[in-house]
Structures are given as C-alpha cells and as structure tokens.
Amino acid sequence: MSTSPRPDASNRSDGVSRAEGAPLQARRAGRIKIQDVARLAQVSPSTVSGVLNEKSNVRPETRQRVLDVIAQLGYTPNIFASNLARRSTKLIGIIVSDLLNPFFAEIAAALDAEARKHGYETFLASTSFHPDKQCAAVRQMLALRVAGVAMMTSENDPEAFSLLKGSGTPAVYLDNNHSAPHIGTVRVDKRHGMFIAVQHLLELGHRKILLIKNSQQDSAEPPLLSHQERQIGFDEALHQYNPKEMDVHVIDEPGDPASAGMRAVERALKQYRFTAVVAINDLVALGAFRALQAAGLQIPQDVSVVGFDNTYLCDFLHPPLTTVATPRADLASNVVSMLLSYIRGDGAPPEPMLPAQMVLRQSTATPQAT
Amino acid sequence: MSTSPRPDASNRSDGVSRAEGAPLQARRAGRIKIQDVARLAQVSPSTVSGVLNEKSNVRPETRQRVLDVIAQLGYTPNIFASNLARRSTKLIGIIVSDLLNPFFAEIAAALDAEARKHGYETFLASTSFHPDKQCAAVRQMLALRVAGVAMMTSENDPEAFSLLKGSGTPAVYLDNNHSAPHIGTVRVDKRHGMFIAVQHLLELGHRKILLIKNSQQDSAEPPLLSHQERQIGFDEALHQYNPKEMDVHVIDEPGDPASAGMRAVERALKQYRFTAVVAINDLVALGAFRALQAAGLQIPQDVSVVGFDNTYLCDFLHPPLTTVATPRADLASNVVSMLLSYIRGDGAPPEPMLPAQMVLRQSTATPQAT
DNA sequence: CTGAAAGCGCTTACAG
DNA sequence: CTGAAAGCGCTTACAG
CATH class of the missing domain: 3.40.50.2300 (Response regulator)
Incomplete structure (x- = not known):
C-alpha cells in the first residue's frame, strides 16, 4: 500500500523466486499488479486488461482463467494507473x-x-x-x-x-x-410550484400570508435565482385576487433553515397578523412549526403552513405538512x-x-x- | 479533457509553434501539463513538482515564477498521474x-x-x-x-x-x-447512554416502557453490536429496580427509521400499555411522535419519549425531544x-x-x- | 537550489 | 484471439 515509507522490497532483488512468479503473499492492495495476474494466467497484460474492461475480443476460456487468477490473487486494478492511461x-x-x-x-x-x-x-x-x-x-x-x-x-x-x-x-x-x-x-x-401553493392558500380563504425565505448569502449578493422564481410565482398567485385584500409579509432569515424558520415566525408573531405561512422549504417549515407550537398556536386551526420540496420529513410532522413536491x-x-x-x-x-x-x-x- | 474520442491533435505534428511552447489555448483541464508550466517558467518539471508539493528546496523567486505561470495557465495537476507516481x-x-x-x-x-x-x-x-x-x-x-x-x-x-x-x-x-x-x-x-436514558425514565416513575429498535438486516444475521450494547444498558438500568414492578416490551421494526418508529407505536398501542417509549435513535423517535400524536396522545403528558443521538431534529420537534447525545x-x-x-x-x-x-x-x- | 532519467501500473493502437 | 511496445503525466532519488 501507499502508506509505508519503507521502500518496495519485493522486486526480488534476491533473484530467487523469479521463475515461479509467486506474489501470493503480497495481498496488500496495490502490491499485486496486472503483470502478476498476467504471468499466473499465462497471458499478456493486454489480455488481462481486455477482460477487466470487458472487451469482446478475449476467448471465453482465457477470460475465465484470467478471472480465476484475479479472484485467487484478490487483485484490484490501480484506478490511477488506468485512468491515467485511459485519459x-x-x-x-x-x-x-x-x-x-x-x-x-x-x-x-x-x-x-x-x-x-x-x-x-x-x-x-x-x-x-x-x-x-x-x-x-x-x-x-x-x-x-x-x-x-x-x-x-x-x-x-x-x-x-x-x-x-x-x-x-x-x-x-x-x-x-x-x-x-x-x-x-x-x-x-418552482415558479409554478409556488404559484399553486399560494393559490391553494388563497382558495382556502387566507389573505394574511407570511412568506419565509432563507437566503444563505450576504445581502450584498444577488438573490438566488430559485428564490426569484418562487417570488414570482408567489406574486402571480396573489395577483389573481384583489391586491387590496391582501396582507402579505416577507421575511428573509439567514442561517440554518430550521432555526431560520423558527426565528422568522417568532419575529413575525410580534409584528404581523397572519393566518398562513409559506416556507421556502420543508426545513424552514419545520422551524416554523416549532415556533408556532411553542407560541401555543394550533396548526392548521390557527395558522396554516405550507412547505416546499416534499422531503421525507413531511409525513412525520404533526400535523403532516402540506407541501410542493419537486421530483x-x-x-x-x-x-x-x-x-x-x-x-x-x-x-x-x-x-x-x-x-x-x-x-x-x-x-x-x-x-x-x- | 478525457471525454472526447477525438485523438489528441495538439502534439504539434505541424512543427510550427514548437519553439514558443505556447499551449495557452489548451485550457481544458488535463490538456496542459507540468511540462508546459516548466517550459514557460524556464525550470524543469521536477522544480514545478517541488513547488506544487511545497517542498522546501525551491528558491522563493523561482517558486513565485512557477506559481505565476500556474495561475496564468490555469494548470491543475493530474491527480492520477501524481498518485500513481507517488504510490x-x-x-x-x-x-x-x-x-x-x-x-x-x-x-x-x-x-x-x-x-x-x-x-x-x-x-x-x-x-x-x-x-x-x-x-x-x-x-x-x-x-x-x-x-x-x-x-x-x-x-x-x-x-x-x-x-x-x-x-x-x-x-x-x-x-x-x-x-x-x-x-x-x-x-x-452507547451502553451507558441507554442506561442513563432508561434511568431517567425510571426516576420519573415510569414502569411500563416500550423499547423500539430498528434492525435493518434479516433476522438471520446476528444483531448489531451497537444494538446489543444498548440492550445491555437498557437491562442494567431496569435491574436497579425491582424487575417485578416492570412492564417492558421490545419491538424490533425493520425499514426506514421514521416509518419503523411509527409502525412500531401503532402496533404497540393495540397490544400493550406503556407510559414511555425509548427509541433506538432520533429518527425512530420522530416516527413514534407521529403515531402517538395521530392517536391523540399527548407527549409527555400521556407518553414520554426519549431518543438517541441528539441530531438537529430534536430541537424542532413538538415538544423538543429528550435524547442521548453521542459526541x-x-x-x-x-x-x-x-x-x-x-x-x-x-x-x-x-x-x-x-x-x-x-x-x-x-x-x-x-x-x-x- | 535545480535538472535528467527512471518508473509508477495501467491502456491502446498495432502487428501478428 | 493475443502480445510487444509506447505512452499517460506525474514524483523521486540521484547527481550536479
């Protein structure tokens, strides 16, 4: 193997077992090479390479013989050598x-x-x-x-x-x-995904909606494209209805998504009234759940929540999370x-x-x- | 790069730009090699290798020159060649x-x-x-x-x-x-981890306890060592008290952990009475939460739950999950x-x-x- | 401090 | 169907 600083001592400088070609003891990966299996199988390295790479031009018997030797020796091709050669x-x-x-x-x-x-x-x-x-x-x-x-x-x-x-x-x-x-x-x-999520809420009768985003980067940088799209879908859905009726707030909270969702809701609870929250992803929704429940609010009776992504978590939240599935x-x-x-x-x-x-x-x- | 079947046409068989050694247009990774930077930096490949591997024996000026050429050329060493050579x-x-x-x-x-x-x-x-x-x-x-x-x-x-x-x-x-x-x-x-988890429950006064495991493998195979240890810790804790008082059930439910936790609780609810569940890991606890809550039970008023691992989920469950932290x-x-x-x-x-x-x-x- | 040369273990035309 | 030979792009003694 690659780890020992000891120089390779197996090049039979003693000349003794030269004829036998018996590297059987050298089972450490990397120690036995295509040459060794070629010798034992009585073929050339090219042939061994052929069977390794499933070229069609090796006779079945030869192929089997080579395969046997490979198994017997526990040979693992050196991927670096092969990638280098193969380019x-x-x-x-x-x-x-x-x-x-x-x-x-x-x-x-x-x-x-x-x-x-x-x-x-x-x-x-x-x-x-x-x-x-x-x-x-x-x-x-x-x-x-x-x-x-x-x-x-x-x-x-x-x-x-x-x-x-x-x-x-x-x-x-x-x-x-x-x-x-x-x-x-x-x-x-995602644009349409967000559109249908918001539409769903609107159809249920919600008009006071909180959207929680979770940008990770400095506000200096341009917003994520996928956030933009979702924002557009969000707006489009709202515009199907009379904007006057709407009472919409957006919070963009950085940090790990679940904590961000939690903090966003905690803050929103102090500032706004809302009957539904749209979380930019399921993990944010998880955090939102937590903050809502900690505040003693019932989901969905007091506040509805929709997530995004349809991760495995959705089924296990209490109540199970309505979300948008991305395939x-x-x-x-x-x-x-x-x-x-x-x-x-x-x-x-x-x-x-x-x-x-x-x-x-x-x-x-x-x-x-x- | 490695992907094109087209044979390498850049070996200047035309002999034109031979003297200049100007592989500047060949910026595709893998196209430019240590030789190229050596030539441009007017040193040998060994020297370039030296600066690449931060050997101490390169003069600062030379080193800087090489670094500049590397940056200029966008050179990325071929990791396969270097690993092969380095063994x-x-x-x-x-x-x-x-x-x-x-x-x-x-x-x-x-x-x-x-x-x-x-x-x-x-x-x-x-x-x-x-x-x-x-x-x-x-x-x-x-x-x-x-x-x-x-x-x-x-x-x-x-x-x-x-x-x-x-x-x-x-x-x-x-x-x-x-x-x-x-x-x-x-x-x-984990033995002690499970020990303290169960002890915690016992001290609270629980005597009817459900342990949910989640073996993934066929029952044919020997149980996981980490399960065995936890089982031992579990038993040890129980034996501090009068076994007669205890009413303990163990369910080993295969499959993905959260679903397994859910199924286990659903089944247990029909068969046993218990006031506490010990989940073999947090994800199992997540599933247990869901099943308990779906059955209209309150955590922890009706049933206490303890998890294992202290994953990030714990903080976000409702209520937050008591668990055993593995560092x-x-x-x-x-x-x-x-x-x-x-x-x-x-x-x-x-x-x-x-x-x-x-x-x-x-x-x-x-x-x-x- | 630097260079020439051998070698790492494969693959791939090429010739048989 | 099979083998001999060159070459992949590096690193590493070794000599200067």
Missing part, C-alpha cells in the same frame, strides 16, 4: 449545498444510484452554501478529472462556473442560467442523462423543465373566522 | 450506513472537515445498510487506493473487513470488535487522528471510548397517575 475517468462529481438538508441528501443519493446504473462512480462535495467552497469543490473535481459534474447547489459562484467552462468538463446545473457548449441546466418549475428521482435521471450526452459528445440535449406538484396533507385549512 | 493518496474513504439519517450525515460532514484540516480529501459511500454494498464500497475505496477508510456503519460485513484486513489499508470502525494491526475502533458508550465532533476527530496514526505507521493508537450524555428537553415527564 478519462468513470467518475461523476456531485456538488450540493448542504448534505444535512434532506432535499440535497436525497438528490445526492438519487444521482449516485443513477450514475452507477451507467457504470459511473460518484464523488461528492458539499459547499455549505459558501461560494468559495463551491469553487474549491470544482477545482477538486477537475483535479480528479471527473467526466462530468452535477452542480446541485442553490448558491452560485461565477468563478466556479468559469473554471468549469474553461476546463471543458461537462456539467449540469440545477435551476440556473449559466450555459456553455458543454454546460446545461435542469430546471424544476427528485426525475431530476436525477435527467441530470445524469444530460451529463452522459455531453460526455459522449452528442451535443447539447434539450433542457428539461420538471413540473412541481401540490401535495396536500393536514397543515392547511380554512382560516378561522375572526 | 499513495491523500484520500480518506468514508463509508456510512445512510446519508439520509442526520446522524450519519453529520458524521460524514464532520469527518470531511476534519480530514481536510490534515490535507486529506474525502470519498464518501453509503451502504443503505446492505452488507453487500459495504463490501462493494470497500472495493471501490481500495481501487482508489485511499490512505485510510472510516467505516461508520452500524451493519457489518465480514467480507468487507477481510478485504480491508488483507489490503493492509488502515481503517477505523465505529463501535465494532474487529481489529487488525492497522484497523481500530472508536466507540461511543459527533469528538468522534470525527478521534477517527481521523487514529487513521492518521496508522497511516504514518505510528502503530496502534489507544482506542477511545467516548461518553454519551443525557440531553433533557420536553418530551419526558412524570407519568400520569392512572
């Missing part, structure tokens, strides 16, 4: 904003599963919403020579994009406007197939817009007559 | 059972941060509790020639262990009994420092046992007199 990798880089948010965790898991189906492995990095780390993650991916990167972040560092663009590495973003010949985007229709599995398969298309050099595939859907549970109801 | 990597493999469980997600995040502090990058795999996938993950890590692996799983595949053992790759397990010259364990005192940050730093010690060849470090602590919130109370 390409079977790796897809995944960059997410926050692994602790189930939304991103589920995306990462789905992408990993999807990539594996196509023979790719996956390398994961999390940015914690810091543009700097996004850039560092891209560098890391480039050094790894990933075949493509799935940039599943809500924040967005221009430098990361230009690194990617400059490198020629295929990439697909989530809900973004960036593009390049080898860089695309898959979108979720994670679809998203993953779209991202991977776009990436593959770029990787194969098939040119720019069409950029999908995935639909969002209302999921009704029990956190919304008609507001109480007051 | 070691700066990679630590992390294997967890389930990224969707905040417990594991937090461990992964903490390990990643800790590893980075020491100049290592991290490669993450998730097993979904399948021993097969654990084994596959180990193979993957070995092929990557990671310097060490952090096996943070609750399930445990003997074959994965023997692969690791045979490979000589340093590894550290979480709460396990495996060991080898280069493989160790860091333990969390994730400590755990991560211990794991990494053990790994580093093995990697450096310092021999087997002492195996730490980290303490668990009771975290009192509001999900437990004296049982109602009935």
